[in-house]
Amino acid sequence: MIRHAELEEFSWSVRRQELWNRCRRSYFLHYYAARGGHDQFADSELRRIHEMRSLLSEKSYLRRLIAMELRNKFYLPHEEENPEFPEHVPRLSFAVMSRFNREFRRMLTGEFQRDHATPMLNTLYDNFTSASEIKARLDRQLSQMLDALESGVWAMLFRSRFLHRRPIDSPLKVAIGHLACFVAPIIAFQERGILSIVANGKTDSTALLLRYYAMNQLHIAPQNVHTLELIPEEGILKESGIELNIGHTLREIRNGAADMLNAIRPSGDVAIDDFPPNLNSCSDCNFRFFCN
Numbered sequence: 001m002i003r004h005a006e007l008e009e010f011s012w013s014v015r016r017q018e019l020w021n022r023c024r025r026s027y028f029l030h031y032y033a034a035r036g037g038h039d040q041f042a043d044s045e046l047r048r049i050h051e052m053r054s055l056l057s058e059k060s061y062l063r064r065l066i067a068m069e070l071r072n073k074f075y076l077p078h079e080e081e082n083p084e085f086p087e088h089v090p091r092l093s094f095a096v097m098s099r100f101n102r103e104f105r106r107m108l109t110g111e112f113q114r115d116h117a118t119p120m121l122n123t124l125y126d127n128f129t130s131a132s133e134i135k136a137r138l139d140r141q142l143s144q145m146l147d148a149l150e151s152g153v154w155a156m157l158f159r160s161r162f163l164h165r166r167p168i169d170s171p172l173k174v175a176i177g178h179l180a181c182f183v184a185p186i187i188a189f190q191e192r193g194i195l196s197i198v199a200n201g202k203t204d205s206t207a208l209l210l211r212y213y214a215m216n217q218l219h220i221a222p223q224n225v226h227t228l229e230l231i232p233e234e235g236i237l238k239e240s241g242i243e244l245n246i247g248h249t250l251r252e253i254r255n256g257a258a259d260m261l262n263a264i265r266p267s268g269d270v271a272i273d274d275f276p277p278n279l280n281s282c283s284d285c286n287f288r289f290f291c292n
């Protein structure tokens with residue numbers, strides 16, 4: 001299998017680096033082999049690779065669901081309310097649970113087969129566990145997370161004055177020199193000169209990219225930026241990048257990107273044989289049916 005690499009601009013992300021480190025074959029399948037598979041009229045093998053690429057683990061689905069609804073509520077328009085102080089803390093659980101029930105129904109009706117942009121769980125796709133078992137498990141986990149959030153950090157976040165909330169794109173493109181990078185913040189707010197950015201990740205690379213964004217786009221010095229990881233399972237925010245070594249992390253990102261770009265042949269092609277499988281990583285890989 002051979003694809004042409006330069007059809008899309010190369011960009012670096014934590015997710016891309018993780019796949020690269022974990023199994024080169026899965027990296028190839030995810031970033032190159034699946035291209036074009038979103039098209040309903042693509043051939044069946046390409047459609048299937050793209051389907052596998054789009055599957056979500058239960059943990060990442062739940063985290064994504066909560067992050068999306070938390071972001072929606074945090075940035076809701078507030079024209080009819082006091083512009084400075086929220087009057088009450090809205091429940092997060094209603095919005096999250098209704099979205100979950102809606103999306104789970106769609107998963108069961110196979111909407112994902114028609115539109116790969118709709119979420120689908122890898123456990124449902126595998127068909128090894130009954131749908132009702134999966135639903136019950138996710139219901140339980142979601143309720144625990146929502147209890148933890150509503151009695152924890154959600155109330156604190158929502159009490160921040162509307163005037164202090166800062167819109168931020170997600171995903172967010174951050175340029176390091178000529179290298180385009182992507183990171184996915186959830187929300188941002190700024191009080192007493194300190195910009196706090198909440199994200200799902202806790203890596204130093206995430207902290208670095210968010211500081212780069214703040215410095216280059218908002219002109220806020222890195223020491224005035226706090227990056228926080230949302231841990232919905234515990235209902236808390238945890239500061240990330242506390243021991244960030246900017247030079248070291250920058251080198252890691254640049255070297256990682258250089259390794260990935262070096263895997264492209266001089267002709268601009270990428271070939272599956274240049275990306276060896278790592279059989280130690282197969283147990284929870286989305287592509288295991290393809291590889292087998």
Ligand code: SF4
Nearest residue numbers: 023026277282285291
């Ligand atoms: S199934 Fe294993 S070898 Fe194949 S892509 Fe996944 S991790 Fe790599």
